[in-house]
Amino acid sequence: xxxxxxxxxxxxxxxxxxxxxxxxxxxxxxxxxxxxxxxxxxxxxxxxxxxxxxxxxxxxxxxxxxxxxxxxxxxxxxxxxxxxxxxxxxxxxxxxxxxxxxxxxxxxxxxxxxxxxxxxxxxxxxxxxxxxxxxxxxxxxxxxxxxxxxxxxxxxxxxxxxxxxxxxxxxxxxxxxxxxxxxxxxxxxxxxxxxxxxxxxxxxxxxxxxxxxxxxxxxxxxxxxxxxxxxxxxxxxxxxxxxxxxxxxxxxxxxxxxxxxxxxxxxxxxxxxxxxxxxxxxxxxxxxxxxxxxxxxxxxxxxxxxxxxxxxxxxxxxxxxxxxxxxxxxxxxxxxxxxxxxxxxxxxxxxxxxxxxxxxxxxxxxxxxxxxxxxxx
Numbered sequence: 001x002x003x004x005x006x007x008x009x010x011x012x013x014x015x016x017x018x019x020x021x022x023x024x025x026x027x028x029x030x031x032x033x034x035x036x037x038x039x040x041x042x043x044x045x046x047x048x049x050x051x052x053x054x055x056x057x058x059x060x061x062x063x064x065x066x067x068x069x070x071x072x073x074x075x076x077x078x079x080x081x082x083x084x085x086x087x088x089x090x091x092x093x094x095x096x097x098x099x100x101x102x103x104x105x106x107x108x109x110x111x112x113x114x115x116x117x118x119x120x121x122x123x124x125x126x127x128x129x130x131x132x133x134x135x136x137x138x139x140x141x142x143x144x145x146x147x148x149x150x151x152x153x154x155x156x157x158x159x160x161x162x163x164x165x166x167x168x169x170x171x172x173x174x175x176x177x178x179x180x181x182x183x184x185x186x187x188x189x190x191x192x193x194x195x196x197x198x199x200x201x202x203x204x205x206x207x208x209x210x211x212x213x214x215x216x217x218x219x220x221x222x223x224x225x226x227x228x229x230x231x232x233x234x235x236x237x238x239x240x241x242x243x244x245x246x247x248x249x250x251x252x253x254x255x256x257x258x259x260x261x262x263x264x265x266x267x268x269x270x271x272x273x274x275x276x277x278x279x280x281x282x283x284x285x286x287x288x289x290x291x292x293x294x295x296x297x298x299x300x301x302x303x304x305x306x307x308x309x310x311x312x313x314x315x316x317x318x319x320x321x322x323x324x325x326x327x328x329x330x331x332x333x334x335x336x337x338x339x340x341x342x343x344x345x346x347x348x349x350x351x352x353x354x355x356x357x358x359x360x361x362x363x364x365x366x367x368x369x370x371x372x373x374x375x376x377x
Contacts, residue, residue, distance in 0.1 A: 031203045031222065032112065033182060034231045037238070037290045042250035049102075049162045049241070049251045052155065052371070053234055053289065054148065055179070056260035058171035059301070059349050061107075062146020064357035066126065072345070074126060074145060074357035084361055086153050087126050098124035101156035102245045103148055104237055105167040106137065111225045112232040121244055124152040124165070134243055136236070145357055147299075150364020151257060151371070158372045164245055165257075166237055168230040174263035175277050176270035177207050178226035181284035184277060189269035199269055208269065231288060253291040255371050256282075258298040259363070261319075262349040265301065265311035275318035282322065282335060295374040296335045297367050298322070302344030302359055333377040336370040338363065 042048050054060055065073045069080070077083045089096040101124040108114035119142040121131035126149055130141040152165045173179050176199065186201040188211055196211040205218035241248050258281070264270040282296050298319045304312035320339070325332035343362035347354035 032228070033203075034112065034228050034235070034288070036287055037235060037253075039238075039252060039290050040250055046249035047161070049164050049245050049248045050155075050159070050254040051164045051166055051238065051251050052151070052255045052257060053253060053285070054151070054165055054167040054169065054257040054259075055230060056169050056258055057173045057179075057263060058352060059259040059262065059299075060146055060167065060169045060257070061171050062142075062144055062148070062360055063352035063355055064145040064360035065355040066128075066143055066145055066357060072354065072356045072358070074149075074361070077358050077361070078126075083358070084150075084365075086157060087149065095125050095127040097127070098153065098156045100160070100162050101152045102162075102164040103152055104164055104244050105142070105148070106233045106237060107168070107170050108229050108233055109170055109226075110221075111229040114229050116233055116236070120148075120167075124149065124156065134240075144355070145360050147257070147259060147360050147364030147367055150361045150366075151368040152364075154365055154368025154372060158369075159375075162245065162248060164248075164251070166234055168234045168237075170226065170230075172263060173226045173260070174267070174270055175260060175281065176264050176267070176273055177223055178221075178263075179230070179260070179281075180224040180277065181227055181281045182224065182288075183284060184223070184280055187273050187276075189272055191269065197269055199273070234289075253289040253294050254375070255295040255297065256285050257367055257371070258296065259367070260298075261301050261312070261315035265304075265315050268311055268314075271311035271314040274315050275321055278318050278322050279328070282331070293334070295371055296331075297338065297370045297374070298336075299338040299363050299367050300340045301349045302340040302353055302363065303348040305341045306339070334374060336374055338366045338370055340366075 067075050078088050103120045103124040105120040107117045116137045118131050118137040118139050122129050131139045133139045148165050155163050180202050182202050184202040187199050190196045197208045198211045199208045200223040202224045205222040209216050237244050264274050286292050286294050300316045300319050301312050304316045319337040321327050323335050323337035340363050345356040345359045353359040
């Protein structure tokens with residue numbers, strides 16, 4: 001018996017669907033956005049801890065050698081060259097401990113669900129410490145320094161407030177990609193080969209693609225992923241304040257420190273757009289942490305002198321520009337830039353300044369003093 005025409009039509013339709021493959025999956029939902037923080041109100045008469053959030057990449061992370069009797073270590077600088085004497089307690093013959101500055105450092109690679117390492121949770125000191133384990137955070141000793149000692153002691157020596165430096169960062173991250181703040185749009189850049197490239201906006205992926213072609217499929221990383229994660233990890237600290245500053249009744253995010261730029265300097269598209277991204281970062285951080293009056297201090301790459309025209313020069317120019325009140329009147333008296341080249345002891349950001357602790361101390365001191373000056377306004 002011959003098949004009916006209706007059966008033939010149904011069979012052909014089935015064959016056509018099979019040839020086309022399975023129905024396309026629905027588009028993924030929106031990526032999670034870390035919401036702006038609303039700092040809790042302080043109890044009547046209570047004085048908040050002044051929190052300074054420290055962000056960036058390996059410059060901020062810190063690879064300065066601490067121990068050792070050779071030139072370039074912190075021990076040699078303090079004990080032999082007699083520099084940074086506020087770090088040393090001559091009475092006890094040991095590293096001094098700040099009475100009012102708490103040093104907290106959390107690190108994770110990627111977004112809000114990344115594992116968290118807790119490197120510091122103690123009153124500021126150059127002494128070797130290993131923090132106690134806390135829920136959701138794995139403690140680990142870090143035997144190198146970043147700019148936090150110079151920053152923290154300059155704040156502590158010039159302020160009577162209770163203070164917390166809250167470092168949340170990891171190395172090898174770009175402002176124009178991993179640390180891109182919310183609200184950042186796509187932008188285009190024509191490279192040295194004459195090819196127009198489109199760079200990802202916030203929560204887009206991949207990082208860039210030829211403007212003339214279709215947008216490629218996303219990769220397993222997206223613009224702003226590290227920004228989201230670093231912010232979330234800072235929230236975890238602030239939301240459990242008593243575990244990080246015992247006895248503190250409340251907090252106020254008073255400022256931000258930013259030392260970064262190496263990764264962006266290696267991509268001329270990112271370097272060219274660095275100023276726009278930095279402006280957006282400053283504004284977004286103030287919204288993110290519910291602190292519209294928080295001050296902002298940035299520092300340039302130590303190897304880059306004035307007048308450089310490479311990627312590092314564009315990063316330096318961007319930082320100096322955001323601190324220029326003529327160009328950005330809204331940042332007058334609340335944004336400062338530290339020119340790091342005269343303070344560096346050599347080498348480069350990509351080589352972690354050869355591990356020279358004095359570079360990290362010098363730039364940290366300058367950043368701390370710049371913040372103190374802004375806070376006087």
